[in-house]
Amino acid sequence: MxxxxxxxxxxxxxxxxxxxxxxxxxxxxxxxAEQAEMSKSGLFAHFKSKEQLQLQTLDRARERFVDVAIxxxxxxxxxxxxxxxxFDHWLRxxxxxxxxxxxxxxxxxxLDDQPGPLRDALVRNEQDWLDxxxxxxxxxxxxxxxxxxxxxxxxxxxxxxxxxxxxxxxRLMRDPRATERTRRAFENLLASVRA
Amino acid sequence: MxxxxxxxxxxxxxxxxxxxxxxxxxxxxxxxAEQAEMSKSGLFAHFKSKEQLQLQTLDRARERFVDVAIxxxxxxxxxxxxxxxxFDHWLRxxxxxxxxxxxxxxxxxxLDDQPGPLRDALVRNEQDWLDxxxxxxxxxxxxxxxxxxxxxxxxxxxxxxxxxxxxxxxRLMRDPRATERTRRAFENLLASVRA
DNA sequence: GCCTAAATAGCACGACCGTGCTGAAATTGT
DNA sequence: ACAATTTCAGCACGGTCGTGCTATTTAGGC
Numbered sequence: 542m543x544x545x546x547x548x549x550x551x552x553x554x555x556x557x558x559x560x561x562x563x564x565x566x567x568x569x570x571x572x573x574a575e576q577a578e579m580s581k582s583g584l585f586a587h588f589k590s591k592e593q594l595q596l597q598t599l600d601r602a603r604e605r606f607v608d609v610a611i612x613x614x615x616x617x618x619x620x621x622x623x624x625x626x627x628f629d630h631w632l633r634x635x636x637x638x639x640x641x642x643x644x645x646x647x648x649x650x651x652l653d654d655q656p657g658p659l660r661d662a663l664v665r666n667e668q669d670w671l672d673x674x675x676x677x678x679x680x681x682x683x684x685x686x687x688x689x690x691x692x693x694x695x696x697x698x699x700x701x702x703x704x705x706x707x708x709x710x711x712r713l714m715r716d717p718r719a720t721e722r723t724r725r726a727f728e729n730l731l732a733s734v735r736a
Numbered sequence: 737m738x739x740x741x742x743x744x745x746x747x748x749x750x751x752x753x754x755x756x757x758x759x760x761x762x763x764x765x766x767x768x769a770e771q772a773e774m775s776k777s778g779l780f781a782h783f784k785s786k787e788q789l790q791l792q793t794l795d796r797a798r799e800r801f802v803d804v805a806i807x808x809x810x811x812x813x814x815x816x817x818x819x820x821x822x823f824d825h826w827l828r829x830x831x832x833x834x835x836x837x838x839x840x841x842x843x844x845x846x847l848d849d850q851p852g853p854l855r856d857a858l859v860r861n862e863q864d865w866l867d868x869x870x871x872x873x874x875x876x877x878x879x880x881x882x883x884x885x886x887x888x889x890x891x892x893x894x895x896x897x898x899x900x901x902x903x904x905x906x907r908l909m910r911d912p913r914a915t916e917r918t919r920r921a922f923e924n925l926l927a928s929v930r931a
Numbered sequence: 932g933c934c935t936a937a938a939t940a941g942c943a944c945g946a947c948c949g950t951g952c953t954g955a956a957a958t959t960g961t
Numbered sequence: 962a963c964a965a966t967t968t969c970a971g972c973a974c975g976g977t978c979g980t981g982c983t984a985t986t987t988a989g990g991c
Contacts, residue, residue, distance in 0.1 A: 544988065545938060562849040566762055570979065582980085583939035591979060641849045650845030653907040654757040654836045664909060698901055698917045699924075705904065706897030712848040714859060722893045729894075733924060739958060740968060765949065777950085778969040786949060 549587045552577050556598040557605070561641030564651045565595050565659065595659050602644050603666050610634045611673060620684035621731065623677050628727055631704055632720070635711075642712045645670075646705065671697045678734075687734045699730050744782045747772050751793040752800070756836030759846045760790050760854065790854050797839050798861050805829045806868060815879035816926065818872050823922055826899055827915070830906075837907045840865075841900065866892045873929075883931045894925050 555576045560568045570591060574584045588594040610630040617626035635643040649667060652660040674697035681687040703726045710719035750771045755763045765786060769776045783789040805825040812821035830838040844862060847855040869892035876882040882891075898921045905914035 548938085564759070564761070564846060566759070569977085571977070580940045582941075582982095585980070586939070589980095647845045647848075649904055649908050650842045651759060653842075653903075660908075667904075667909065695917055695920060698905065699898075699921055701904065702897035702901030702921065705900035706893055708848075709844055709862075709896065709900065710893065713844050713855075714862065722890055725890060726894055726897065729928060733928065743968085764947085766947065775970045777952095777971075780950070781969065784950095 545587070548577075548579075550601070552579075552584060552587060553598050553601040556594065557602045557644055558639050558641065560598055560602075561639040561644040561647060563641075564647055565598070566651060566655075568595070568598070570594070592658065596662060599648070599659065599662055599666070605638075606634060606645070609638065615677075619680045621681050621686045621735075624674075624681055624731070627674065627677055628700065628704075632707070632723070635704070635708060636720075642708055643704075646708045671701060674700050685736055688736045691734045696730075696734060700727070703727055703730065740782070743772075743774075745796070747774075747779060747782060748793050748796040751789065752797045752839055753834050753836065755793060755797075756834040756839040756842060758836075759842055760793070761846060761850075763790070763793070765789070787853065791857060794843070794854065794857055794861070800833075801829060801840070804833065810872075815876045816881045816930075819869075819876055819926070822869065822872055823895065823899075827902070827918070830899070830903060831915075837903055838899075841903045866896060869895050880931055882929045886929045891925070891929060895922070898922055898925065 552573065556568060556573055559573060559576065570581055570585055573594075574581045577584060588597065610633075611627070614623065614626040614630045617623040631643075635646070641647065645663070645666060648663050652663055671694075675693040678687060678691065678693040678696045682689060682691050682693065703723060706726070707719055707723040710716040710722060716722070747768065751763060751768055754768060754771065765776055765780060768789075769779045772779060783792065805828075806822070809818065809821040809825045812818040826838075830841070836842065840858070840861065843858050847858055866889075870888040873882060873886065873888040873891045877884060877886050877888065898918060901921070902914055902918040905911040905917060911917070
C-alpha cells in the first residue's frame, strides 16, 4: 500500500494551498478533484467525509509548518538568536510557502465562531505555536539576554500580534513596506525585553 | 418609500451579524431569509445580486463602526487621550457589538486572496481605519505628548497588530486574560512613543 | 503471470445555492 | 377611498454541493 498513501499526500498538499486562498469552508471536493486531476468520487474515497478531509489537511499543514519553520529554528543557538530565527522562519513560511499566505491565519479568523473538531484541532495548533514562542523566549531569559522579569507569555502574545499585522499589511493591503514595518516592530519589541 | 428602506436596513443588520460569524462567503441568502423571517425571493428583491448584498452589508458595517467607535472617540481631548479613546472604543466594538467579533477582522482574512469589488471596498475601509489611527497619533505628537520623531504610520501598524492579537486570543483561544494582555501591550506601545 | 486487494471512475440521490418570473398583498400619494 | 406603486411570496430553473453504490482498472504478493 504505497500508491494510495502517495496520492493522498499529494491531494492534501493541493488542499493546503487551496485552503490558504479560499479557506476551509470554501475548500470544495469538486475543485480539489479538478486541481488534483482526479474524479470527485475517486478522491472522496480517500477520506470518508469532508470533515476528515479538512482535519487531515490541517494536520498535514501542521507537519509542514513544524518541518520548515519550527524545527530549523530550534537548531539556532539558544537565546535571542533562536528567537530571531523563529521569527524569520515564520516570515518565510508566510511569504513564500503557500500561494494564499499562512493557512493558519486564515483558518483562525474563519473558524473562531464555528465549533467543531476542526476548530478544536486548530486551537491546539495555535496554542502549541504560542507555547513554542514563549519557551524559546524563556531560553533568552535563562541566557541573560532578556530581562529576568520578562513575561514570556506576553512576549508570545506581542510577537503573534506582529505576525498578524504583517499578514494583513502584506496580503490584504499589498503594502510593499510590510516586511520593513514588521521587522521594525519586532526590533522594538526585542529592545523592550532585553536585559 | 419608507417601509422598504426600513426592512432593507434590518436585513443588513442581520447580515452583518451572520457575516461576523461565518464570513461573507458563507453568508447565504437562504439563511439570511430565515433569520429575517422573509421568503428568499422577497429578500432577494431588495438586492439585485448577492454581490450587491455583500457590498451593502459591508458598507452598513462601516457606517455602524464609524458611529459607535470613531465618531465618539474623536470627541475626546486631542492627544494621547484621544488615542486611548479610539483604542477603547475599538475594544468595545470588537467585544460587545456583534456575536462573531469584529466583522472586518474576519473579512480581512477571508478576502485577502479573492479579488473583486468586495475586497476592494474592504481595503478602502481598512486603509481609512489605519489613517484615522495615524492621524489621531499625529495630534498627540503635535500636542507634545508623543515624541516628535514618532513614526505615526508605524504606530498605526503596531496598534493594528495588537487589535488582531486581541481578536485571536479572545475569540479563537477564548483566553480570559485576552483583554488584560491587550491592554498591557497597548500601554507598552504608548510608553515607547511618549515624549 | 496470476489473484487478491486496493485505487479510481461512473452515476445517481437529495439538498441547497443564486436568480429569474409572475401574481398577490400592502403601502403610499392624492 | 381609490389608484398607482412598491413590497413580498410562490414557484421553477440549472448548477454545485457532499455522499453513497457499483464497476472497472490498477498495483502488489506469491
